[in-house]
Amino acid sequence: MRSGRIALAVALLGVALGGCGDTDIGPGGGDEPGPAQIVETWTSCAEAAPQAGAILSVPNTGAPTPAGVEPKIGRIDSAFTPVTAVLCGRELRPGPGGGRDQVATERRATQIAPLLAALRLPDQESAGDVACTLDMIVPPWLALLDERGRWLRPYLPTDTCGKPRPELRTALAELSTTTVDTRVVGQVEGPAAEAAGCAQRWTDLVWVETSNGRPGPPAPATSLAAGPLRLCVYQVPSAQQGSGKPAGDFVYGGPLPAARQAGVLRALANRRAVVDCATPASRFAVLRPLDGTAGPDRYVELDGCRRFLVTASTGGGQLGQGDDALAALLGPV
Known part of the structure; x- marks a missing residue:
């Protein structure tokens, strides 16, 4: 004792x-x-x-x-x-x-x-x-x-x-x-999430923000010169999909390879109109600075409406429209 x-x-x-x-x-x-x-x-x-x-x-x-x-x-x-x-x-x-x-x-x-x-x-x-x-x-x-x-x-x-x-x-x-x-x-945190440097559970903020009438019009402010990013991907249980604050469980993640990161940032800088869609995602990705410093967090729906959200450390967020190519770049590392 x-x-x-x-x-x-x-x-x-x-x-x-x-x-x-x-x-x-x-x-x-x-x-x-x-x-x-x-x-x-x-x-x-x-x-x-x-x-x-x-x-x-x-x-x-x-x-x-x-x-x-x-x-x-x-x-x-x-x-x-x-x-x-x-x-x-x-x-x-x-x-x-x-x-x-x-x-x-x-x-x-x-x-x-x-x-x-x-x-x-x-x-x-x-x-x-x-x-x-x-x-x-x-x-x-x-x-x-x-x-x-x-x-x-x-x-x-x-x-x-x-x-x-x-x-x-x-x-x-x-x-x-x-x-x-x-x-x-x-x-609270499984061995795989710990090894990847990811939290075991995370909330799908794309769904939270859009279902609450936020954020503003599409105009993602994503820098193509961002530092190294960490990818964390989460699976949303069917019972959580479409809820007020859907929580996902860790699936895979780790440092995002530099070649893929360049493609991801280009995709997040597009100005396509966001589709009118209300299909909850079953998987979503979270991209955060690899060194843990404060910076824009990036959320991407890997299925469903394929939208993405860029949130600033000072608050607020900007919505954009992704596609299958962006989701493919965020596959297992």
Whole structure:
């Protein structure tokens, strides 16, 4: 079993990953929360908090997801004496055959006096206008157990900006924990995607942009002098095709050969009118700078309407019309 310390996630509002976890910040408006609901028997994070700390969506393995227990979060009742803290979360780890897996973890700590002291603090009340930053503190999913194995979800006291109090953040960061259970939730990145330098999953932005009435008229701003590009090709499951945000799974990719890149860039610089078409693509390609620097991203539908989209790093995109020849240039490398 591994020992470690707890890190609090910090994300900018508006760009935090969906499903990052339960913030546990509790009710606002200055109302003092009531006592937490006490649950008779702790089982595991897998049952009580199956989605805690979800990092990224992963394919459904076919096994049903436990519903989880959602007791009322509240203050620690004086009749309840916590002896153990349980933290449920997830992390990314190398897969046994390469790539990366998303792993659900259950950690425990028994030296919890500073944590309990911080949890019993009141909310800080605002003393007028307070300058608050836009970062969002995401603490871990936390439960407290007593000697009988009963448990509860404690309320996390907040500062004047509605974030966990500094004392609580410090107590969580300094908590020494032991990992008592892990389980692989799914594969985030397979060995082939890792070797190609591609993400395991990507969204078909051509479909997203066009189905939302964007982007503007055809006029792709593609430089024929672009640096080396990386090709990543994705297959869209039939159930995802035509959805609001179709996600594709990695098929093949790698550095785009220079001879092919020249032909691709010429094809993306054409000014053909975009066809009136509403057929979702089953495959699409993503072209990004090989060195990982910010630059135009290029999306190409490899079937369906055969459109392409060039998006600037500063935002916005321009739509163009591809063809079979462009799709052939984006075959396996």
